[in-house]
Every structure is written in C-alpha cells, then in structure tokens.
Amino acid sequence: MTPAIPPSPDMPRRGQLTSWKQIAHHLNVSERTAQNWELSRGLPVRRMPGPRGRVWADPVELDAWLFSQEQPPIEIAPEPRRPRWLWPALGALLAILLAGGWHLSRTPAPASWRIEGKTIFVTDARSRDLWSFTVQPDQDLFSGISPRQGWGFGPSLVDLDGDGHLEFLVPVSDPNVKPGRLLCFDARGRLRWTHVLHTTVSVPGKSFGGPWLLRGVAPVPRSGAPGHDLVTVWSHNSQYPGTVQLLDSDARLLRQYWHSGHLVNVFVHLLGTQKKPHVILSGISNAHRSGTLVVLDPQRFAGASHEEDPAYQILGQPAPVEAARLLFARSRLNLDSDHQYNVPEAMLPEKDGFTVEVVELRPPHDGIPSASLYYDFGPRAELRAIEPNDGVHVFYGRRVKEANWPADALETDLATLKNLRYLTPWQGE
Numbered sequence: 001m002t003p004a005i006p007p008s009p010d011m012p013r014r015g016q017l018t019s020w021k022q023i024a025h026h027l028n029v030s031e032r033t034a035q036n037w038e039l040s041r042g043l044p045v046r047r048m049p050g051p052r053g054r055v056w057a058d059p060v061e062l063d064a065w066l067f068s069q070e071q072p073p074i075e076i077a078p079e080p081r082r083p084r085w086l087w088p089a090l091g092a093l094l095a096i097l098l099a100g101g102w103h104l105s106r107t108p109a110p111a112s113w114r115i116e117g118k119t120i121f122v123t124d125a126r127s128r129d130l131w132s133f134t135v136q137p138d139q140d141l142f143s144g145i146s147p148r149q150g151w152g153f154g155p156s157l158v159d160l161d162g163d164g165h166l167e168f169l170v171p172v173s174d175p176n177v178k179p180g181r182l183l184c185f186d187a188r189g190r191l192r193w194t195h196v197l198h199t200t201v202s203v204p205g206k207s208f209g210g211p212w213l214l215r216g217v218a219p220v221p222r223s224g225a226p227g228h229d230l231v232t233v234w235s236h237n238s239q240y241p242g243t244v245q246l247l248d249s250d251a252r253l254l255r256q257y258w259h260s261g262h263l264v265n266v267f268v269h270l271l272g273t274q275k276k277p278h279v280i281l282s283g284i285s286n287a288h289r290s291g292t293l294v295v296l297d298p299q300r301f302a303g304a305s306h307e308e309d310p311a312y313q314i315l316g317q318p319a320p321v322e323a324a325r326l327l328f329a330r331s332r333l334n335l336d337s338d339h340q341y342n343v344p345e346a347m348l349p350e351k352d353g354f355t356v357e358v359v360e361l362r363p364p365h366d367g368i369p370s371a372s373l374y375y376d377f378g379p380r381a382e383l384r385a386i387e388p389n390d391g392v393h394v395f396y397g398r399r400v401k402e403a404n405w406p407a408d409a410l411e412t413d414l415a416t417l418k419n420l421r422y423l424t425p426w427q428g429e
Contacts, residue, residue, distance in 0.1 A: 004288050018056045026059055110166055110187055112156050115141050131189030135172055142171040142179035157220045160249035162226025177211045177237055193251045198233050201241055202315045206424040211237045215267035220298045221277055235262045240286035245296055258304035261285040269349045271379050272428040278323055282344035282356055286314035291328035291344045291358050295381050324381040325424035331413050333371055333395055334360040353378045361395055371395045380426045386414055
C-alpha cells in the first residue's frame with residue numbers, strides 16, 4: 001500500500017480558497033481591493049509553484065489577519081454581510097423612483113396600437129404588446145384616419161384624468177353605422193366607459209332619432225386643471241342634423257350644440273387675443289347648400305344653429321352660442337358641376353391661425369387632382385387669403401377653352417369668394 005504523501009505547504013488543501021474571486025468573496029470585498037490589500041497590508045495569500053502559479057489562501061489565516069488589523073477594514077459590513085455598494089445603490093434607486101413619481105408595481109405605459117381583424121393590440125414604446133381587446137362579432141374596429149374620406153380620426157391616447165396615465169379611446173363600428181360608439185380603456189386595458197348617442201331631435205314636421213354616426217373626437221385641455229375633456233362630433237346616419245358634445249373624463253355630458261348639417265372634421269386650436277383653446281369644425285350646411293365653418297368656445301357653447309329657412313330649424317333648443325360661423329360660397333366651377341355642395345375636407349392648424357381646404361370639384365377619375373381652394377384664417381377666424389391648387393387652374397383653363405368662360409373667370413371668382421358670409425361674426429375674446 002502506497003503511503004499518503006503529506007500536503008505541501010505551497011499547495012492548497014480541501015476547503016482552501018483557490019482564486020481571487022473566492023478570496024474576495026470570503027472577505028466581502030472586490031477582487032481589486034483584495035489584491036491591493038495583499039500589496040499594501042500583507043494579506044496572507046500564497047501562490048502555487050511555477051512562473052504563473054494561481055493564488056490560494058487559507059480561510060482561517062484570512063480571518064486571523066482581519067482580526068489582527070488595528071482598524072477594521074472599512075468594507076466589512078456587519079452581519080449579515082452585504083456588498084458595500086448595496087445601500088448607496090438602494091438610496092439612489094429610491095431617489096429616482098420618488099423623483100419620477102413611480103412605484104415598484106408600475107406597468108409599462110401604452111404608446112401605440114395596431115388593429116388585426118376585430119382585435120386591437122396596445123403596445124409600449126418598444127412595440128411590445130401590453131394588452132388587447134376584441135369587439136363583438138357584429139362590430140368592427142374603426143380606423144378611418146384619412147381626411148379625404150371625410151373622417152380624419154381613429155384610436156388615440158390621451159390623459160383624461162390628469163394623473164399621468166394615458167387613457168385609450170377607440171371608435172367602434174356598429175352594424176350599418178361606421179362608427180357608432182366610442183370606447184375608453186384605462187392604461188391597463190380595463191374598459192372604463194362606452195359612449196353611444198341616444199337622442200331625438202326635431203325640425204318642423206320631422207323627427208330624427210338616430211342611428212347617430214361618430215364623426216370626430218378631439219381632446220380639450222381643462223381650464224385651470226390637469227387633464228382633458230373630450231369633444232365628440234355626431235351626425236345622423238342618413239339625414240342632416242348633427243351635434244357637438246363636450247364630455248368629461250367619465251363621459252358625462254357637459255354641454256351640447258346642434259347644427260343643421262354634417263360637421264365632419266374637428267380639431268382644437270388656440271385662437272383669439274388670449275390664445276384660448278377653441279373647437280374648430282368644418283362640414284356642410286344643408287340649409288344653405290354649401291360648405292361651412294363653425295368655431296366654438298369649449299367653455300360656453302350651447303344651443304342650435306339659427307337657420308333662415310324654418311324647415312331646417314332644430315326645435316326645442318336655446319339660441320346658439322358660437323364663437324364664429326360662416327359659409328364658403330360655391331365657386332362657378334362647383335355650381336357648373338353635378339355636386340350639390342362644396343365640401344371642406346382637410347384642416348391644418350397654423351401658428352397664428354388655421355387653413356381649411358374646400359373641394360370645389362372632385363373628378364370622377366383617379367389620378368386627376370381635385371380642384372381645391374385653401375382658405376387661410378387668422379386667430380379671430382378672419383380670412384387672410386385664398387390660394388387655388390393646381391386642379392383649380394386646370395379645370396378653369398378647360399372651361400375657358402371648352403365652355404367659352406371668360407379668360408379672367410378664376411380671378412373674378414376668387415375676388416367674389418373672399419367676401420365670406422359670417423352668420424355669426426367673431427364672438428371670442
């Protein structure tokens with residue numbers, strides 16, 4: 001039997017520490033600190049034989065060395081042992097959480113969305129799915145964001161409560177009504193409320209009880225408080241009455257305005273001398289057979305539009321409270337076509353006003369540009385200029401050649417169209 005060879009004092013035995021990582025862990029310090037202690041303070045560390053021998057140390061010797069130090073090493077923490085960076089790191093993390101108003105259970109914030117069939121998926125800033133919602137079999141999710149189609153709105157994220165969390169608004173198409181309701185979800189995907197217009201209004205000899213078509217949605221900053229109210233715009237699915245409603249964050253009706261026509265585009269913009277939020281709406285007036293523009297102060301609008309033709313006057317409503325209301329006269333080009341109206345379609349906010357595109361002629365063939373006039377308005381809804389697009393020049397030029405229109409027909413029309421008819425002159429501040 002071969003006798004056991006006694007271990008060499010230069011070789012580690014079972015239970016010894018055989019790397020700087022193990023040594024540093026036993027001392028509860030970093031590897032760099034343990035190496036510095038070997039050089040500057042005589043930390044008892046050995047090396048295996050050879051030019052590149054690995055280090056090892058005896059835990060008992062290390063403990064004795066720690067005990068022999070006149071000053072305890074500053075990086076040794078009371079039991080239980082924790083890394084020296086733990087408390088400063090926790091303090092820094094707590095400061096960040098408090099400064100950001102976060103809490104440990106905070107969920108990622110919704111940032112975008114996508115529609116796949118009848119399901120809408122809400123995603124975070126990294127395009128990761130947070131939650132989803134599927135509508136009923138007889139409903140569809142609505143995303144008609146093309147102003148050319150007369151809609152110009154779709155799902156949107158907005159902080160209604162002013163609590164820093166975004167609510168998610170989703171227009172939904174009901175059977176034969178596109179869309180017919182508005183859904184509101186909180187940031188976690190819980191349905192907060194559903195808003196559907198159920199009402200009946202009348203004109204002499206006729207009543208309109210719906211269904212009502214949701215035409216647009218726009219957030220309105222609250223006056224003197226965080227968060228937003230909501231402007232929703234509706235029109236009868238087959239007839240002309242329309243309404244503008246201001247809702248609070250829980251879909252409670254704050255005020256309402258009725259109009260004898262279809263208001264199909266809406267946005268909120270700062271107007272007036274005090275740059276206050278105003279609701280700007282464009283569409284058509286059935287009573288006047290022309291395009292129209294309506295501006296409302298969200299703090300005080302009410303009533304129903306006053307109509308000169310009593311057949312179109314909405315009954316049972318107070319006098320209108322409007323910031324401004326005007327008509328876009330139909331051009332000679334529009335009157336010469338089979339169109340019943342000239343139609344305001346797109347609106348664009350400007351720094352000190354806004355622009356409205358009014359389509360005078362829409363050609364029957366794709367690829368030919370519509371003939372549109374761009375009305376430039378100032379901060380009090382005053383007209384500053386009218387600019388025709390290329391389509392206007394093309395079709396007026398054709399009429400000059402083919403229908404013997406006078407050569408200055410366009411210039412004459414533009415001069416006439418500048419005299420807008422204000423049914424309600426500017427009433428804002």
